[in-house]
Every structure is written in structure tokens, then in C-alpha cells.
Amino acid sequence: MDLYYQHQPAAPVPARTTRPWSKEEDKAFEAALVAFPEQAPDRWDRVAAGLPGRTPRDAWDHYQALVADVDLIERGAVDIPTCWDDDDRSAGAASTDRRAGKPRGEERRRGIPWSEEEHKLFLDGLDKYGRGDWRNISRFAVRTRTPTQVASHAQKYFIRQANAATRDSKRKSIHDITTP
DSSP: OOOOTTTTTOOOOOOOOOOOOOOOHHHHHHHHHHSSSSSSSHHHHHHHHHHHTTTTHHHHHHHHHHHHHHHHHHHTOOOOOOOOOOGGGGHHHHOOOOTTSSSSTOOOOOOOOOOHHHHHHHHHHHHHHTOHHHIIIIIIIISSHHHHHHHHHHHHHHHHHHHHSSTTTTTTTTGOOOOO
């Protein structure tokens, strides 16, 4: 646990206005956190030294906000962004010219097949949260899959169940498993 500011004397603190952190400052801050782990002496002084215009207290406050954000994400109170660094792409032709869809030579990524364990977790989630609540099934039952992946899996599962009487039973599928 970081005790840097817990043992400081209780002096009146003047009202502070902190400016927002830039993306570059965030990157430098994250690199400094890795370079100076929790046990490092004078950690916040060292972190702030790599952030021009920021004090050790600014770094400490930013760290506490980061810890609170991570806690909210881990508790499921905040949706995790699908892409963290959209604007970090290189400014090459492939990222600026989107008329053709995907750049030439880039193949469509194939999905990873669902395991039997994931399918059983899906069935548990389906019983608990009902048909259509893919977000909660993803969040609390099949944590290894996104809501979109759960919805796609469910669509295939329900089609397979609807066609159970008419299909040739020689070909087995994970969708044939109906009990968790």
C-alpha cells in the first residue's frame, strides 16, 4: 500500500486547480509507474520528475483516480471501451483511405471456436438472465466473450435447436449440448 501522503502533517491546503492530463502525460505517467514500483523510495517525486509542470501531489492524485477507475471497471460498474487507442494508428494510406473497406492483402480474422465449458457457462447464463440479455451473460456468465460474441453464439444455438428434427445427425456440434 502506498503511504506517501498518509504521514504528511495536516496543514491547510490552498485551493488547487489542476489542468486536465494530456494523452502524452498519461503515457509518461504510466511508464513512470512501471519504472518506479510501489516499494521505490520517493516514488511520487521520481514520477513527477518525468512530468514537467506536475507536482508529486498531482501524480499521487492522478494515481488515486486511476485506482478508483480500475476498481469500478473490475466491479462491472463501467463498460470497458472496445478500443483504447483509436487515434494512435499510423497516418499511412491504409488508415486514411477507407473506400475499399480493408487494406489489400488483409484477411478477415477468424473467430476462436467456443469451448464446451464456455457453452455450458452460456447455458447457465441463459437460464439466469434470459434470452436477449447478452450483456449480462457476457459480463457475469461467459466472461471470456463479448456481448456481440454471445449474441452470435445464441443465434447459432437457437437455429440449431429449431432445426433439430430435420437435420442429419451425423455432424456433431457444440450447439447440441442443451444442459449446463
